[in-house]
Amino acid sequence: MGELLVKDKEVVVPGEIIAEGMDYLPSFGTYRKEQRIIANRLGLLSIDGKVIRTIPLAGRYVPRRNDMIIGRVIDILMSGWRININSAYSAVLMLQEATFKYIEKGANLSKFFSLDDWVVAKIIRVSSQNLVDLTMKGPGLRKLDGGRIITVNTYKVPRIIGKQGSMVSMIKEVTGCRITVGQNGFVWIQGEPEQELLAVRAIKKIGAEAHRNGLTDDIKKFLDKNKVKTKGEKQ
Amino acid sequence: MTFKKRPDGRKFDQTREIEAKAGIIKKADGSAYFRIGKTAAYAAVYGPRELFPRSQQDPKKGRLRCNYNMMPFSGAGERVRPGPSRRSKEISMVSEKALLPVVDLSDYPNAVVDVFIELPQTDAGSRCAGICAASIALADAGITMRNMVSAVSCGKVDDKVMIDLDYEEESYEDGDVADIPVAMVPDTGEITLLQMDGKIKKEDLKKAIEMVKKPLKEIVEIQKKVLKERYK
Numbered sequence: 001m002g003e004l005l006v007k008d009k010e011v012v013v014p015g016e017i018i019a020e021g022m023d024y025l026p027s028f029g030t031y032r033k034e035q036r037i038i039a040n041r042l043g044l045l046s047i048d049g050k051v052i053r054t055i056p057l058a059g060r061y062v063p064r065r066n067d068m069i070i071g072r073v074i075d076i077l078m079s080g081w082r083i084n085i086n087s088a089y090s091a092v093l094m095l096q097e098a099t100f101k102y103i104e105k106g107a108n109l110s111k112f113f114s115l116d117d118w119v120v121a122k123i124i125r126v127s128s129q130n131l132v133d134l135t136m137k138g139p140g141l142r143k144l145d146g147g148r149i150i151t152v153n154t155y156k157v158p159r160i161i162g163k164q165g166s167m168v169s170m171i172k173e174v175t176g177c178r179i180t181v182g183q184n185g186f187v188w189i190q191g192e193p194e195q196e197l198l199a200v201r202a203i204k205k206i207g208a209e210a211h212r213n214g215l216t217d218d219i220k221k222f223l224d225k226n227k228v229k230t231k232g233e234k235q
Numbered sequence: 236m237t238f239k240k241r242p243d244g245r246k247f248d249q250t251r252e253i254e255a256k257a258g259i260i261k262k263a264d265g266s267a268y269f270r271i272g273k274t275a276a277y278a279a280v281y282g283p284r285e286l287f288p289r290s291q292q293d294p295k296k297g298r299l300r301c302n303y304n305m306m307p308f309s310g311a312g313e314r315v316r317p318g319p320s321r322r323s324k325e326i327s328m329v330s331e332k333a334l335l336p337v338v339d340l341s342d343y344p345n346a347v348v349d350v351f352i353e354l355p356q357t358d359a360g361s362r363c364a365g366i367c368a369a370s371i372a373l374a375d376a377g378i379t380m381r382n383m384v385s386a387v388s389c390g391k392v393d394d395k396v397m398i399d400l401d402y403e404e405e406s407y408e409d410g411d412v413a414d415i416p417v418a419m420v421p422d423t424g425e426i427t428l429l430q431m432d433g434k435i436k437k438e439d440l441k442k443a444i445e446m447v448k449k450p451l452k453e454i455v456e457i458q459k460k461v462l463k464e465r466y467k
Contacts, residue, residue, distance in 0.1 A: 013462045014337075014374050015382035015422055015455070031381070040339065040381055042374050042462060057466060059377025060264060060283055062342070088283035088297075088346040129294060129344050155377075211466050 008047045011057070012039040018052055029054030044211070057211070061087040061154040061184040063132045065123055068140070070149070070182030073117045076109050083119065083134060086151065086184040091132035093121060098136050118144040118188065120180055140180075147178070147190025150200055154185040156210040160203055167206065167216055174223045175199045194228040201226070238393035238410060247397040250387060250450045255367070255461045257375045265376025267461075269368035271387070272401060273358035278368035279351045280376040283340070286347035297340030298347045301331040303365055309357045311402055326362045327352075333366050333386065333418040333428035339379040348378060359402040359414070360388045366418050366428065371458050375465070384427060385454035386418035389447040391435050396443050398450055411435075415443060421452045 002023025006012055018030060019037040026032045029041040030052050039045075043054030063069075063085060071083035071091060080094040095103060099112060113119060120141050125133040135141070152160065160181055161168050172179055177191030177199045189199050202219055209215060241247070251272025260266035263279035270276070286292050303326040305315045330352065340348060350372065352365040363386035370384045389398040393410035405414050413435035418428035435443070 011463050011466045013383070013459045014380035015420075016459065029379075038382070040379050042377055056377050058265060058375060088285060088343055090285070130346075 004047070006045055008045055010045050011043070012045050012054055013042055014040050018045065023050065025051050027051050027053035029056065056155050058153065058155065061085065063087055063089060063091070063123055063126050063130065064183075065126055067123045067183040068120065069123060069134075069184040070118060070120055070144070070180065070186035070188055071134070071184070073113050073115055073119065076113075076115065081109065081113050083121065085132065086154070086182075086186055089130045089132055091121075091123070091134045093119070093134040093136065097124070097134065100137065113143060118149060118186075120144060120182065120188075144180075144188050147188050148196060148200070150187050150189065150203065152185050152187060152203060152207045153210075154183065156207045157181055157183055157185060159210040159215065160187070160206050162216060167219065170216070170220060171199050171202050171223065174227060175202075192228075198223070198226055198228055238395055238407060241397070242403050243401065247395055248446055248449070250399040250453075251401065253454065253457055255371060255457050257371050257461045257465045263372075263376075265372045265374070265378070267368045267371035267375060269364050269371065271360060271364050271367075271399065273356060274360050274364045275354065275356045276361065276364040276368040277353045277355070278365065278372040279353075280348060280369075280372045280378070281351075282348040282376075283343040283346040283378075284349070286345060291347075292345040294344050295341075297343030297345070299331055299335055299338055299340060299350065300347055301327045301334070301350045301352065301369065303327040303330055303352045303354075303362065305354045305357060305361065309354050311358070326365070329428055329430065330362060330366050330369060334369060334373065334384055336425065336427050337370075337381045337384055337420060338373060339381060342379065348373070348376075357402075359400055359405045360416070362428075363387050363416050363418065367454060367458065371462060374458075374462055382420045382422050383455050383458050384418055384420055385451045385458060386416065386428060387447060387450050387454060388414055388416045389443040390414045390433070391439050391443065396439050396446060398443070398447050413439075413443075415440070417444065417447050417451070419448070419451050421448070421455045424448075 002021030004019050006018050016039045026037045029043050043056045071085045073081050074084045075082035083091045085091045121134040124135045175195040180188040254270040256268045260279045265280040267278050350369045366386040391413040392404050392407050411434045413433035415431045
């Protein structure tokens with residue numbers, strides 16, 4: 001009979017024995033050694049029936065298909081752009097995926113995206129060697145103008161977005177900023193300068209306290225307390 | 236005069252006081268502090284990140300790169316000349332090999348994980364402290380690791396077998412001294428680092444390695460505890 005040695009939703013560290021016996025199945029972040037299931041990554045334990053896996057708490061972004069990410073143009077290639085996506089691997093945005101416009105042969109590509117431009121893009125392919133292809137064709141995918149970029153841990157992005165986007169829309173509502181959160185941990189914020197700063201503080205707070213319960217209420221209180229009035233707005 | 240008592244009054248199978256902490260360097264992907272007695276080590280992990288020059292990339296799996304460095308003011312009085320030396324290059328290499336058996340980088344082809352070990356203060360046993368700190372930092376960075384590695388030294392001063400020698404014991408002059416740093420995966424019993432300075436008999440070596448297993452287990456528990464404390 002299998003026995004679980006760690007409770008669900010607890011933090012496990014590499015080498016920690018999670019379960020004994022053959023009744024459970026190891027999944028992401030765990031491995032089996034003889035009768036035992038052992039963690040091999042720092043993470044939050046998640047038990048789904050017989051399957052044991054861990055949800056990572058730390059680490060760099062690993063590119064995955066269909067992720068919406070924010071990236072910076074770091075090089076212009078013969079027929080595309082090389083984009084830094086805050087990961088160990090850079091991505092390529094091919095010419096035919098970049099725009100619906102007709103681009104002439106031999107055109108100067110920096111007219112469309114030049115070095116250090118920021119873009120919102122979607123990952124369409126990741127190869128076994130982690131070569132990444134991007135597309136800019138799709139709703140919400142665009143070049144970013146103005147605003148500021150901040151970096152957060154990629155594994156805290158789901159908390160920043162919240163259930164059905166509840167957290168990020170709350171910040172948008174209070175600060176009046178435009179916010180785009182990329183899966184890779186880059187966040188773009190644009191609005192009035194003071195409001196931008198408040199949004200940055202709120203997002204950093206979520207990043208620091210991501211593993212706590214009842215975070216949405218805390219952030220709501222935080223935003224209400226530190227609310228800044230925009231010019232011309234009456235109370 | 237024979238060696239009867241340890242200068243700081245410890246028992247022969249007792250380590251110095253240990254203090255550890257995870258996640259202390261904000262900019263790094265993972266970091267840790269590990270202190271054993273007067274020897275202190277910081278470890279910072281960056282990556283997986285792009286590896287250059289390209290000729291060093293390995294398309295089969297990621298690389299692990301360790302850098303061990305003693306700070307100029309860290310030794311006992313004399314200034315340590317900054318920059319790489321024969322000694323620090325060797326210790327960087329053995330630290331890397333002590334950690335590599337547990338680290339799995341097959342998910343990161345062509346990339347590198349950098350580990351920087353810095354020692355602000357040393358009193359013997361610095362490579363062991365460095366390996367302990369690096370092991371916590373790698374786990375903190377979310378790197379896939381089969382298990383944790385812990386390290387501590389053992390050895391012999393005059394005719395007494397003991398563990399965790401400090402500098403005063405290591406430089407004992409009226410008899411033979413052997414200093415044996417050991418790194419181990421305590422859960423499986425694999426030894427990943429075993430070096431020796433000095434002279435020791437076969438039976439004493441066996442005795443010393445038996446003696447060092449218990450403190451290594453205790454260190455691994457401390458390492459796991461501090462990683463969990465970070466998320467409380």
